[in-house]
Amino acid sequence: MTGDSTFELDSTDWRVLAELQEDARLSYAELGRRVGLGATAATDRVRRLVEGGVIKGFRAEVDLERVGYGVLAVVRLRYPSGNYRKLHAELERTTEILQCHHVTGEDCFVLFVAARNMRDLERLVGRIASLGSTTTSVVYSSPLPSRVVTAPSG
Amino acid sequence: MTGDSTFELDSTDWRVLAELQEDARLSYAELGRRVGLGATAATDRVRRLVEGGVIKGFRAEVDLERVGYGVLAVVRLRYPSGNYRKLHAELERTTEILQCHHVTGEDCFVLFVAARNMRDLERLVGRIASLGSTTTSVVYSSPLPSRVVTAPSG
DNA sequence: GCTGAAATCGCAGGGGT
DNA sequence: ACCCCTGCGATTTCAGC
Numbered sequence: 625m626t627g628d629s630t631f632e633l634d635s636t637d638w639r640v641l642a643e644l645q646e647d648a649r650l651s652y653a654e655l656g657r658r659v660g661l662g663a664t665a666a667t668d669r670v671r672r673l674v675e676g677g678v679i680k681g682f683r684a685e686v687d688l689e690r691v692g693y694g695v696l697a698v699v700r701l702r703y704p705s706g707n708y709r710k711l712h713a714e715l716e717r718t719t720e721i722l723q724c725h726h727v728t729g730e731d732c733f734v735l736f737v738a739a740r741n742m743r744d745l746e747r748l749v750g751r752i753a754s755l756g757s758t759t760t761s762v763v764y765s766s767p768l769p770s771r772v773v774t775a776p777s778g
Numbered sequence: 779m780t781g782d783s784t785f786e787l788d789s790t791d792w793r794v795l796a797e798l799q800e801d802a803r804l805s806y807a808e809l810g811r812r813v814g815l816g817a818t819a820a821t822d823r824v825r826r827l828v829e830g831g832v833i834k835g836f837r838a839e840v841d842l843e844r845v846g847y848g849v850l851a852v853v854r855l856r857y858p859s860g861n862y863r864k865l866h867a868e869l870e871r872t873t874e875i876l877q878c879h880h881v882t883g884e885d886c887f888v889l890f891v892a893a894r895n896m897r898d899l900e901r902l903v904g905r906i907a908s909l910g911s912t913t914t915s916v917v918y919s920s921p922l923p924s925r926v927v928t929a930p931s932g
Numbered sequence: 933g934c935t936g937a938a939a940t941c942g943c944a945g946g947g948g949t
Numbered sequence: 950a951c952c953c954c955t956g957c958g959a960t961t962t963c964a965g966c
Contacts, residue, residue: 628843628844629844630843630844630845630846630848631844631845633845641838641840641845644837644838645837645838645840646835646837647835647836648802648803648835648836648837648838649802649803649836676844677841677844678840678841678844678845679838679839679840679841680839680840680841681800681801681802681838681839682801682802682803682836682837682838682839683798683799683800683802683836683837683839683924684795684798684799684802684833684835684836685833685834685835685836685837686795686799686832686833686834686927687831687832687833687834688927689784690783690784690785690830690831690832691784691785691787691795691832691927691929692784692929692930693927693930694784696879698879698881698888708921711921712921715921715922719925719928719931720930721922721925722922722924722925722927723920723922723923723924723925724920724921724922725850725852725917725919725920725921725923726917726918726919726920726921727852727915727916727917727918728915728916728918729913729914729915731915733921734852734915738927740930740932744930744932759883760883761881761882761883761885761888762881762882763879763880763881764880764881764882765879765880766877766878766879766880767862767865767866767869767878767879767880767887768869768875768876768877768878769877769879770837770876770877771873771875771876771877773840773842773845773847773876773892774873775845775846776846776847776874776894776898777873778894778898
């Protein structure tokens with residue numbers, strides 16, 4: 625199954641998602657215990673969610689500061705024309721670019737860039753600026769670095 | 779050990795991090811196989827990385843579109859004065875705000891907001907706009923939604 | 933970082949409601 | 950469609966080296 629339809633999730637599915645977003649390495653037995661299922665039923669749920677594309681993957685989250693990236697920045701890029709080849713190439717080779725989103729508005733792309741220090745950031749942003757005009761904001765801190773996705777309320 | 783010092787990582791640690799960023803549910807035995815260690819040694823590495831704060835957690839990544847959030851937006855918030863209480867309260871109660879970063883520049887905060895549709899986004903941004911002036915960009919697509927963190931090259 | 937033993941887990945099949 | 954039970958090979962975890 626592929627395509628981009630939306631997937632029907634019952635409340636148990638949401639509890640499974642909540643648990644796995646907080647600890648993706650939970651055993652199926654423990655997961656089942658937490659959401660009120662047996663190990664097999666929990667396994668089936670997770671398999672359905674993965675195959676249905678609801679769970680895109682299981683990722684270890686690494687602390688950028690601890691591994692030597694002391695600086696994180698949001699770079700907005702005003703990219704001229706529809707030639708995405710150069711941008712694509714830049715994304716490919718620059719592993720310090722952690723995210724890139726194509727967005728509406730004057731700044732066509734929003735990038736997250738990790739650097740060891742301001743000097744490296746200067747170099748990285750300089751390279752990006754060869755593609756178009758940039759606006760860079762350095763992250764002081766992240767009051768909400770990421771949140772678990774929950775069911776739409778309304 | 780706590781605090782925010784940087785952690786010494788050898789090349790095996792980096793390979794472990796790469797594998798776990800791509801599949802956090804890898805068994806220790808399989809992980810060891812891939813990086814050239816026994817199961818116990820692999821277990822020890824991971825435990826050291828977790829306790830050293832290098833790995834902040836293991837998270838299932840959920841597809842926003844599949845679970846009913848068809849719209850993702852980057853909202854920049856120009857927040858007056860040092861009163862973070864109201865912002866903090868807004869972050870607490872609004873589960874559709876997935877990320878919030880405090881940054882340099884005129885726009886003090888950068889938020890990622892998920893919404894079911896444009897109508898919900900309008901409502902959410904309206905609430906955020908009660909805190910300060912906002913600039914909203916809707917995400918068309920993400921050429922690089924997220925990348926695994928690798929060793930600084932230079 | 934390896935070895936070896938006991939407890940646990942993952943996975944596949946079969947069956948019940 | 951959803952869940953449980955069983956069996957077996959693989960894995961985890963603990964000890965000691």
